[in-house]
Amino acid sequence: MAHEQHQQLLQTLSECIEECEHCYHACFQEEHVNMLADCIQLDRECADICAVTAKALSRESHFTKEYLELCAKICEECGKECEKHDQHDHCKRCAQACFKCADACRKAIA
Amino acid sequence: MAHEQHQQLLQTLSECIEECEHCYHACFQEEHVNMLADCIQLDRECADICAVTAKALSRESHFTKEYLELCAKICEECGKECEKHDQHDHCKRCAQACFKCADACRKAIA
Amino acid sequence: MAHEQHQQLLQTLSECIEECEHCYHACFQEEHVNMLADCIQLDRECADICAVTAKALSRESHFTKEYLELCAKICEECGKECEKHDQHDHCKRCAQACFKCADACRKAIA
Amino acid sequence: MAHEQHQQLLQTLSECIEECEHCYHACFQEEHVNMLADCIQLDRECADICAVTAKALSRESHFTKEYLELCAKICEECGKECEKHDQHDHCKRCAQACFKCADACRKAIA
Numbered sequence: 237m238a239h240e241q242h243q244q245l246l247q248t249l250s251e252c253i254e255e256c257e258h259c260y261h262a263c264f265q266e267e268h269v270n271m272l273a274d275c276i277q278l279d280r281e282c283a284d285i286c287a288v289t290a291k292a293l294s295r296e297s298h299f300t301k302e303y304l305e306l307c308a309k310i311c312e313e314c315g316k317e318c319e320k321h322d323q324h325d326h327c328k329r330c331a332q333a334c335f336k337c338a339d340a341c342r343k344a345i346a
Numbered sequence: 347m348a349h350e351q352h353q354q355l356l357q358t359l360s361e362c363i364e365e366c367e368h369c370y371h372a373c374f375q376e377e378h379v380n381m382l383a384d385c386i387q388l389d390r391e392c393a394d395i396c397a398v399t400a401k402a403l404s405r406e407s408h409f410t411k412e413y414l415e416l417c418a419k420i421c422e423e424c425g426k427e428c429e430k431h432d433q434h435d436h437c438k439r440c441a442q443a444c445f446k447c448a449d450a451c452r453k454a455i456a
Numbered sequence: 457m458a459h460e461q462h463q464q465l466l467q468t469l470s471e472c473i474e475e476c477e478h479c480y481h482a483c484f485q486e487e488h489v490n491m492l493a494d495c496i497q498l499d500r501e502c503a504d505i506c507a508v509t510a511k512a513l514s515r516e517s518h519f520t521k522e523y524l525e526l527c528a529k530i531c532e533e534c535g536k537e538c539e540k541h542d543q544h545d546h547c548k549r550c551a552q553a554c555f556k557c558a559d560a561c562r563k564a565i566a
Numbered sequence: 567m568a569h570e571q572h573q574q575l576l577q578t579l580s581e582c583i584e585e586c587e588h589c590y591h592a593c594f595q596e597e598h599v600n601m602l603a604d605c606i607q608l609d610r611e612c613a614d615i616c617a618v619t620a621k622a623l624s625r626e627s628h629f630t631k632e633y634l635e636l637c638a639k640i641c642e643e644c645g646k647e648c649e650k651h652d653q654h655d656h657c658k659r660c661a662q663a664c665f666k667c668a669d670a671c672r673k674a675i676a
Binding site for chain 3: 264267268269270274276277280
């Protein structure tokens with residue numbers, strides 16, 4: 237992976253973590269938390285795997301490819317769930333960050 | 347914390363993670379790994395607490411202040427150790443990122 | 457710390473992680489998730505710090521004491537919140553595991 | 567997965583974390599750290615994925631299967647590396663814990 241692509245991927249992972257954790261927190265302030273249960277849980281899953289993947293990538297872990305694959309999968313799932321609730325600005329922004337991150341992970345593997 | 351300060355802190359934490367993990371990996375390629383044992387271990391401690399702190403900050407965790415305090419402490423220690431080995435470019439850059447991050451964490455608490 | 461105390465503390469941390477993550481998951485299945493918002497968020501905070509602390513303890517990290525202090529604090533807060541919802545068996549069990557773990561962390565520091 | 571199998575798997579993951587972090591720390595005290603560079607790095611990778619997997623398992627994450635697969639893979643690699651250094655008691659014990667954990671993860675998926 238070229239240096240510039242590496243830097244962009246780290247930036248994209250970092251933004252995805254931020255949007256997921258923000259969405260996670262904001263969901264608990266909404267009126268109907270029950271309807272956001274899947275969203276909250278996926279936000280956490282996604283922020284966690286993005287953080288683990290960013291660290292693995294930066295240390296050139298032997299398992300970077302595996303982390304990127306799993307990260308792409310979880311980002312994709314989280315994006316699909318958040319998209320369903322795009323009347324909430326935090327879900328809308330989170331979905332965009334997740335899809336962008338899923339894409340960047342897949343490109344990095346290819 | 348103002349929005350802009352928050353964004354800058356997340357950026358600084360992200361750069362510190364990257365430099366620490368990079369330094370961690372690069373130390374293992376050096377001739378005398380024994381002399382870098384403390385550096386390697388602190389690089390890991392530092393990358394890990396920065397990653398945890400960035401997530402806590404983004405979700406407005408009740409424990410953000412505590413994480414920032416511990417993060418500042420570990421960044422400071424890691425910076426001091428890396429500074430000793432600044433003949434290695436990765437250690438030099440890591441020290442700078444760590445001190446900058448320790449500072450940013452302390453300012454965010456104040 | 458004596459070897460036996462160390463082993464018991466790791467066991468206690470491990471049980472606390474399990475109860476917190478189980479409670480986290482079970483809360484989302486309850487009828488009124490809104491009322492469990494704080495519980496869910498603390499369950500996550502607690503499971504995460506316990507996992508980080510167990511690893512730090514096992515590698516004799518320089519920051520074990522700091523991690524144990526923060527772990528005790530978060531376990532205590534999580535236990536207090538879960539205790540309020542002890543009509544739910546998962547909250548009741550989680551509160552017990554959290555208080556036990558807070559105690560064990562404090563004893564290990566003393 | 568039956569309750570008893572679940573409990574045993576969590577126990578096995580917990581023991582693997584402990585042995586990996588202990589081996590990680592002990593390797594830095596050995597005379598020839600250079601020769602243990604791969605071992606140290608895999609110890610960290612393994613402890614980290616085991617901790618993430620134990621939490622995912624306890625909260626019945628949608629991605630438990632994926633985490634177990636990656637965990638089995640990393641445990642296997644770490645076990646193979648540690649096995650090469652079984653003149654060190656910490657490496658020998660770590661290899662055993664890793665192979666046992668890889669096995670338990672694979673059985674849980676099957």
